[in-house]
Amino acid sequence: ERKPCPLCPEEKFKACYSYKLHRHLQNLHWKVSVEFEGYRMCICHLSCRPVKPNLVGDQTVSKMGAHYHCIICSATIVRRTDMIGHINRHVNKGETESRFSTVRAPKSSYKVVKESATDVQVLPNHSTPQKTDSYFNPKMKLNRQLIFCALAVLAGERKPIECLDAFGATGIMGLQWAKHLRSSVKVTINDCNENSVTMIKENCHLNKMKVKLNSREEDNGETVGNGEENSDTIEVTKMDANVVMHLRSFDFIHLDPFGTSVNYLDSAFRNVRNLGIVSLTSTDISSLYAKAQHVALRHYGCNIVRTEYYKELAARAVIAAVTRAAARCNKGIEVLLAVALEHFVLVVVRVLRGPTPADDSANKVRYLIHCQWCEERVFQKEGNMVEENPYQQLPCDCHGSMPGKTAVLLGPLWSGALFNTGFLRRMLLEAVQYGLDEAQPLLKTLVCESECTAPKHFSTHSPGDENKQEECGVYIRTPNTSAESYLVHGKRKSEEVLRGAAKRQRAEHSAEHPPFYYNIHRHSIKGMNMPKLNKFLNYLSEAGYRVSRTHFDPMGVRTNAPLAQFKTVLMKYSTPTYVGAQAEGPVHLPGEIQVGEEVPAAAVVKVKEAELAEDDKSGVAAAVFTESYAAHCAAE
Numbered sequence: 001e002r003k004p005c006p007l008c009p010e011e012k013f014k015a016c017y018s019y020k021l022h023r024h025l026q027n028l029h030w031k032v033s034v035e036f037e038g039y040r041m042c043i044c045h046l047s048c049r050p051v052k053p054n055l056v057g058d059q060t061v062s063k064m065g066a067h068y069h070c071i072i073c074s075a076t077i078v079r080r081t082d083m084i085g086h087i088n089r090h091v092n093k094g095e096t097e098s099r100f101s102t103v104r105a106p107k108s109s110y111k112v113v114k115e116s117a118t119d120v121q122v123l124p125n126h127s128t129p130q131k132t133d134s135y136f137n138p139k140m141k142l143n144r145q146l147i148f149c150a151l152a153v154l155a156g157e158r159k160p161i162e163c164l165d166a167f168g169a170t171g172i173m174g175l176q177w178a179k180h181l182r183s184s185v186k187v188t189i190n191d192c193n194e195n196s197v198t199m200i201k202e203n204c205h206l207n208k209m210k211v212k213l214n215s216r217e218e219d220n221g222e223t224v225g226n227g228e229e230n231s232d233t234i235e236v237t238k239m240d241a242n243v244v245m246h247l248r249s250f251d252f253i254h255l256d257p258f259g260t261s262v263n264y265l266d267s268a269f270r271n272v273r274n275l276g277i278v279s280l281t282s283t284d285i286s287s288l289y290a291k292a293q294h295v296a297l298r299h300y301g302c303n304i305v306r307t308e309y310y311k312e313l314a315a316r317a318v319i320a321a322v323t324r325a326a327a328r329c330n331k332g333i334e335v336l337l338a339v340a341l342e343h344f345v346l347v348v349v350r351v352l353r354g355p356t357p358a359d360d361s362a363n364k365v366r367y368l369i370h371c372q373w374c375e376e377r378v379f380q381k382e383g384n385m386v387e388e389n390p391y392q393q394l395p396c397d398c399h400g401s402m403p404g405k406t407a408v409l410l411g412p413l414w415s416g417a418l419f420n421t422g423f424l425r426r427m428l429l430e431a432v433q434y435g436l437d438e439a440q441p442l443l444k445t446l447v448c449e450s451e452c453t454a455p456k457h458f459s460t461h462s463p464g465d466e467n468k469q470e471e472c473g474v475y476i477r478t479p480n481t482s483a484e485s486y487l488v489h490g491k492r493k494s495e496e497v498l499r500g501a502a503k504r505q506r507a508e509h510s511a512e513h514p515p516f517y518y519n520i521h522r523h524s525i526k527g528m529n530m531p532k533l534n535k536f537l538n539y540l541s542e543a544g545y546r547v548s549r550t551h552f553d554p555m556g557v558r559t560n561a562p563l564a565q566f567k568t569v570l571m572k573y574s575t576p577t578y579v580g581a582q583a584e585g586p587v588h589l590p591g592e593i594q595v596g597e598e599v600p601a602a603a604v605v606k607v608k609e610a611e612l613a614e615d616d617k618s619g620v621a622a623a624v625f626t627e628s629y630a631a632h633c634a635a636e
Contacts, residue, residue, distance in 0.1 A: 008045045034068060034083050037096060041068050041083065048076060072097070092123055094195070112206075113172075115141060116148075116436070118179055120170045120203045134199045135169045135258070139343055140281075143256075144173055145439035146339065147279050149427040150348050151177060151252055152434070154277050155184040156426070162186045163252035166241040166264065171200035171234075173254065175207055178234050180434060185252075188235045190244045197238045209234050242267040249273055255280040260287075260299045261318075265325035274353040277336070280322070282345045288314035304410055308375055308519045311340035311552040312418070313368075318347050319414035320365045332357025337427075337446070338418040340552055367411040373398040376563045377516055379415045395562045417512040419450035445551045452513040452546040452558060454537050514560040517550045523567055528574035533557075539573050540566070 002015040007029055016024075029042040045066050067076045068083040072090045077083040090096065094110075110121045113136065122136045155161055163185050165174040174189035191197050204211045212235040237244060245253065245267040253268050253276070255261045261280040268278050282288060287295035290306040290313070297303060301324075302317040304310075315338040326333050330353070337348040352361075367380045369391060376396040391399040391407045398406045428443040430436075448455050524530050531539065533555065540547040545561040559566065 007042060009047065012045060032080055034080060034087065036071060036087050039071055041071055043068060043080075094123060113138070115172060116145070116176050116180075116434075118172055118175045119206050120172045120175065121199070121206060122170055134196055136172065137343075142341070142438050142442065143281055143344055143346055144176065145431070145436040146337070146346060146427075146442070147173065147254055147281075147348075148176055148180070148434070149430045149436065149439060149443070150277060150279060150337065150423075151185070152181060152430040153423060153426045154252055155181050156430075157275075158251075159184040160186055161251035162188070162249070163254075164188045164190065164244065164248075164250045165254055165256075166190050166244065166268075167256050168200050168236075169196055171203050171236075173256075174200075174234060175203060175209065178209060178232070179207060182232075186233075186235070188237060188244075188248075188250075190237045190239065190241060192238065192240050194238065197236060200236050204234050204236070208232070211236055213237075245271060247271075251276045253278050256283075259284045262299050262321050262325075265322060266328065269326045269329045269331055269351065272331075272351050274351065276351050277348060278322070278351060279346065279348040280318070282318055282347075283343065285314070285343065285345065288317060288340075288345055290314075302411060302413065303408075305370070305372075305408060307370060307377075308522045309377075309516045309552070309556070311345075312516055312550075313410070313413070314345050315340045315347065315418060315552075316413040316415075317411075318345055319349070319418075320412050322347060322349055323361050323365050323414060326351065327358045327362045330355050330358050332359075332361035334420065335414070335416060335418055336420045336423045339442070339446070361416075364414060364416040365412045366415045367409050368413050368415075369394055369407055370410050371396055371398050371407045373402055373406045374563060375522070379413075379515070380409075395564065415515065417450075419446055419513065421447065421450040424450055442551060445549065448548050449550050449558060450513055452548045452560075454534075454541060454548060513548075514546065514558060517553060517556040517558040518563065518566055519553055520555050520557055520570070523563075523570060525567075525571055525574055527577050528571070529577055530570065531573045536570065536573065539569050543569055 002017060003021055004010055004015040005013045005021060005024060007025075013024065025042075030040070033040040033042040035041075043066050048067065048069070065078060067078050068080070069076060070083070070086060070090075072087070072095055075086065077086055110123065112119055112121050115138075120136065122134050151161075151163060160183060163174075163177060165171070165177075165188070168174060168189040168191040171189045171191075174187045177185050178187040189200055191200065201211050210233040212233050241255070241257075241264050245264070249271040251273050253272055255264050255268060255278070257264065259282075261282050265280075268280075272278055284295070284299070286292045287299060288304075289310050290296070290304050293304060296317065300317050300321045302320060304313055304317060307313060319333075319335055319338060323333055326349075332352040332354070333349040334352060335347070335349050337346070339346040352358075363382070366382070368377055369380055370377045371391075371394050374396050376394050376398075378393050378395065380390060381393060387393075389399070390409075394407060424443060424447045428440065428447060431439045431443055445455075520530060520533060520536060530536070533549075537547050537549070537557065540557070540559055540561060543561070543565070545559050545565070547557060547559040547561075550556040550558045557566075561569070
């Protein structure tokens with residue numbers, strides 16, 4: 001019996017016997033099919049898809065177009081690669097139910113991720129924010145741990161506190177807050193996407209949490225009550241982040257949109273409570289790191305260029321935008337933490353209500369004068385008078401010795417401190433208590449950087465101080481320390497102790513760290529081997545300057561020494577490249593230049609030229625320098 005092909009028109013393939021039909025289906029349709037969930041979508045040659053006719057002379061020629069039929073949405077796709085991409089988009093959105101089958105496909109596309117004892121289910125493309133409703137980036141784990149530590153410190157000051165995760169996505173951050181801090185916090189997770197809100201509810205049930213919607217609690221059978229009414233309840237809202245922050249007041253607000261956060265700052269500072277905390281994560285690093293300067297000017301109203309300290313420049317630009325937004329609401333800020341890493345810029349500030357704190361914070365937003373020749377920098381002085389030549393404020397003399405315009409005006413930028421030492425110490429204590437291993441090394445570096453002290457090794461003290469630890473020159477109490485030993489009987493005495501501790505804390509923060517840092521490789525001397533970074537820190541400290549490493553740059557040095565003195569010390573303790581077996585030691589400078597004296601930039605340039613002239617006489621300095629410098633960089 002002859003049978004026609006069900007996927008080809010009769011004029012193209014006539015009815016034939018079964019063996020010929022089987023061979024035709026296998027070679028023409030089966031080989032180029034697209035497989036999905038046990039089904040195969042074969043190519044179709046019927047006139048299902050309208051094709052534009054072609055005009056050949058005076059006749060119209062219609063061409064039959066081969067195409068695929070989507071089993072999920074019944075769309076017609078021409079190319080096989082486009083069909084595969086179309087099916088993948090359905091899978092990423094969680095749409096796996098076929099219109100032609102009554103059985104729902106299994107949820108094999110969902111994947112459960114565990115982080116900090118919290119389980120969340122995500123889609124396969126969870127790390128691509130443009131193509132998924134449940135964005136989850138594993139690389140932001142350090143960011144989530146830092147924010148958790150900041151919230152834990154605030155929860156220790158007062159409880160319970162109302163905290164908001166304005167952009168929940170999968171809800172993992174709010175779930176971690178509620179799971180570890182329990183009754184100390186009242187968590188609200190918000191997202192404007194309906195699919196994300198559905199996934200947040202499922203993740204709450206996955207972690208045995210109650211979901212509160214419009215003053216109603218939805219429980220599933222797995223929820224276990226432990227006697228506390230609000231300890232396991234999370235409120236989930238579906239609305240715009242600006243609307244949520246306008247309607248309610250919060251003690252802690254975290255903003256983590258895709259890109260810049262400036263569109264939500266006014267709403268965040270409108271209703272945040274006094275002494276509350278606002279944290280924001282900016283992921284638009286292309287504009288903040290001066291790769292798209294016009295975008296930074298449009299979003300932050302800040303003029304920036306690519307410098308050796310571009311990461312700190314980005315953090316200060318974000319804080320300046322935060323300061324202006326808070327000042328519009330008659331609020332000031334105290335910067336508790338500013339971190340700029342490869343993928344994000346995190347800023348955590350405390351809110352101070354009143355016009356006086358707002359004025360004090362606004363006065364710390366200034367312009368920066370940056371020398372493009374030697375990369376010296378200084379914040380512009382306060383005052384209403386316009387200087388005839390503001391570039392004279394720079395410590396270098398490039399504007400006088402070099403032709404043309406040698407400096408640019410950057411900003412406005414935040415000119416105050418980027419860290420609060422006392423707050424960082426308490427964050428480190430919380431990180432140790434909750435076992436946040438990734439955040440502890442960074443917090444130790446930040447404590448050193450905030451005090452501008454050289455790093456020290458971990459040490460344990462005598463048995464009387466078993467509950468104290470020293471890290472980076474900072475004594476911290478471990479969680480084993482009993483709170484009773486720090487209490488004084490009587491209300492008045494306890495208040496006096498608290499006031500005295502607050503005064504000591506203010507005295508500790510009186511000395512701010514110097515702004516910006518220098519990259520030791522950027523200012524290296526050609527033909528010379530630099531000293532090791534830790535030894536160079538000791539040399540600068542012995543010269544009488546404050547010095548520390550910085551988290552912004554692994555080879556950066558934060559110091560209050562001018563650039564000329566920085567180069568002088570670096571040149572003094574560098575060794576010539578061609579002396580292979582010579583140990584590191586001081587190099588005698590010509591002209592009897594002392595380290596403690598102020599050295600102009602022109603003198604440093606002359607000393608460089610004299611050293612280079614001596615090195616070039618050897619004839620092999622260039623080749624040996626290239627090889628030694630590569631080995632030195634690898635060792636560093």
